[in-house]
Amino acid sequence: MSSLEGSPEPGQDDQNYDDWYIDDSQEPTVPPHEIILPCFPTLSDGLYHLILASVSLCTLLFLCFLIRRQKLCTSFCWGVPGVLSPLNLLEGSGNNWVPCAAFGLLFSSIFRMLLDPTALNFIPYSDGAHKEFWKILALFYYPALYYPLLASYSVQRIPGYIVGTILSWMHCGALIWQKVECPQTPQFYSYYSLLATVPQICCLILLSIIYPTLLLQKLRQPSHSKQMSERNYYLKYLKKLLRRKASKTSKDSVSIGSQVSLNLCSYLCSSNIGFRLSQRSLMAATVSVLSAYQVALLLLVGFLPTVKKIRSSIDAEFILMLAGFGVPVDEDKAKAVDYIVYYIWTVEVCYIAAMVLSCAVTVTMLLRSLVKHRWALQSLCAGKVTQVFLKPRSLHPSPPALASWMSHISYQAAVTCIGLILQHVILFLVHLIVTFLIIIPIAYGKFQIVLPILERTWPFWLLLLLVTIVQHLSTRFIFLQGSPWQTTNRRVLFLFTYIFLPVNILRGGLLAIARLVISLTFNVIHFCRLDLSLLQHSVQSWDPGYRNYCNFLLLEVTECHPLVTAFCLLLKPPCWKKPDLEEGIHLMPADGRSAKGARSHLARARWGLAYTLIHNPSLVSHRGSRTINGGSPPCSK
Structure with missing residues (x-):
């Protein structure tokens, strides 16, 4: 009887049990100042990619018809217009900022796309079961989107520079517009998307500056100025190898601090500026x-x-x-x-x-x-x-x-x-x-x-x-x-x-x-x-x-052998000069004697051919045991 009196009433027990599940207003787990509301920019991701993809396609078609394939490869498809090569990466000459900026832009976009779940919002149903399939397609979409930025530089003409300027300005302006309107996103960190986009913005700003600069240089300078600069580099390198090294008779006293700084500089940057990096x-x-x-x-x-x-x-x-x-x-x-x-x-x-x-x-x-x-x-x-x-x-x-x-x-x-x-x-x-x-x-x-x-x-x-x-x-x-x-x-x-x-x-x-x-x-x-x-x-x-x-x-x-390139430049006269002008005379010392006559021209040509063949590393394995200086080329001294 006492146990029954001490037990709680059934209604009271149910009331206490129901109090556990009262739907009261619960406070958010995230403080209100850390909640990031969804942002909808004026230029959405879908509209951004729709416009820029269409403009890039039209740009590529324009460049293809501007430079026909007949000038690049006559025996392929009867010279009909075709897709341009983005850049001659084996040449190692020209403006290095354009390909560096384009490749950096492409890498930053791919890196963001692989990690940021909002990078494919412009594709409908990209968050479903086929999300990884859309990411695989995006691996080829972004190279196609930024391809005209490189193709505009490979044209090497005024229309190409104009198209590159307009296209880079459109990419840069649209991307900056989006990030100014919506700088914060809830993924990873509030400002992660903005900070991850900084390399893309920098590369686009660089392209937006380089293309107008190239356009102005093309309008002010003659058409063969760039070819002359590239020609002069290889010829100067050849002159440097042919020039006799001056003997060092005395050494200046160098302080310990300058010696340490010189060693550090030589460790991080090469002192040989005459040889260009690829x-x-x-x-x-x-x-x-x-x-x-x-x-x-x-x-x-x-x-x-x-x-x-x-x-x-x-x-x-x-x-x-x-x-x-x-x-x-x-x-x-x-x-x-x-x-x-x-x-x-x-x-x-x-x-x-x-x-x-x-x-x-x-x-x-x-x-x-x-x-x-x-x-x-x-x-x-x-x-x-x-x-x-x-x-x-x-x-x-x-x-x-x-x-x-x-x-x-x-x-x-x-x-x-x-x-x-x-x-x-x-x-x-x-x-x-x-x-x-x-x-x-x-x-x-x-x-x-x-x-x-x-x-x-x-x-x-x-x-x-x-x-x-x-x-x-x-x-x-x-x-x-x-x-x-x-x-x-x-x-x-x-x-x-x-x-x-x-x-x-x-x-x-x-x-x-x-x-x-x-x-x-x-x-x-x-x-x-x-x-x-x-x-x-x-x-x-x-x-x-x-x-x-x-x-x-x-x-x-x-x-990309510089000596072979220099030899080819000596044999092939530039288009802005007369074909019978001998370039090898500039490599010889000015002793005041006349260099006329067929025999001297023939001797210099044979000397240039022999010198280039000796320094061609692909021919080393085909030589005999007796070569100049016991098998080592003269320029290795």
Whole structure:
């Protein structure tokens, strides 16, 4: 009876149970100031791509009919109009800003499309089951959209420059208009879309400036001015090789500061400005820098806003929760909150510092790869094959070389992205270890982990240090004697070897750890460099990145040899000069004698032919054993 009286009434129990599910007004999980309302710009994504895709198609058709295929390839389709080649990437001459900006624009668009879920909003039903299929189609849509920006430059005429100016202005104006109206988006971070679009805007602004500049230069200068500048570059390079080097009799005294700055400058930028870098390598470096920016931005917006929210939500209830899990906390709850907030802020600082350092290392390695690439190109052009590849190798184009040349820019960008992520992870862990195990324990007395371990194991470390010192001193003063050093006291040497065997095993363990750390650090730092193999010389061919770079280098040398180009320019007179004018006379010293007569013309022509054939690296494997200077070309001196 008492149990029945103590039990709650059925109606009261139901009332309490129903109170749990009363639909009261719930507060939003996100603070009101962080809620980003959907934005609908005046120029929507669908209208933006509809207009620009139509204009790009019309531009391409106009350029195709402006320059007929008959001038490019007479035997194909009877010379009917066709699609223009975007650029002569093997020539290595002309304006390098246009292809660099176009390739950077294309890469930034593809990177945004792959990561930003709103990049395909202009395609109906792009968020359904066929989303990945639409992304695959977008991989070919964006190259077609930006293709006329390159084709306008390849025309090399006033209409092409006018079309390129109008098209670049339309792209740039439409993109800036969209971002000004809707700078914030709810994906990743409120301003991620705006920050990710900055490289596209910069490339479009660059194109919007270059095309009007080229148009003005074309209107002011004669039509053959550009050909003269390109011709002069190759002829000047040939003159530089033929000019005798002045002997250096005295050396000026250089201060230590200037010597250090000179070494740093020579490490990051080559001092040999007479040899031009290939256009393909500059494009690869540009795309790699933009890829590093996109990856760094993604790492920052994916980590820092989340950690900031966690730091702002730390309160006394969080401290009680930690105490409930058995984590020792301070009795003063406010002080404990300040400690945890400070530690989380320290993690943020370590993350940002690691990001800045990894970006600096990546850019430094890319600049160093350009210096190494210029040196490799010039060495191969001079016939020094063994200095570049460390073994004899024929310089002939092949299908793997051509395939590697086509994919080199993409591979370099992808390797740079992965290398930056690896560098950031490693550097972030190093910063955390140094901060929480060394700096904070010494400064605040917290996280005492390393010091207690050192207090318990200091005899072990002292033993290793003493044994190391004894071995080095004994080898220096006891076991090696004489003017040329000779091994003496061999009985004591054998005794020391036997006695120190257990201690040296422990030292070998430390050596193995040091070897692992050094190898990991070296490979992570140089991961983004394809011109440097991460494997030893005997198995360098197993490194796919280095093999891709070697094939790319072979094709660059065989197709862009400056001496061969200079020889062809000497044989083929320019269109603005008379055909019978001899250009080789400008390469000879001005001694005041007349250079007339058929015999002197014939001698100079034969000399130019022989000189070019000697310096052609593709003919090295076909020569005999007796060549000039014992097999090395004259220009290698």
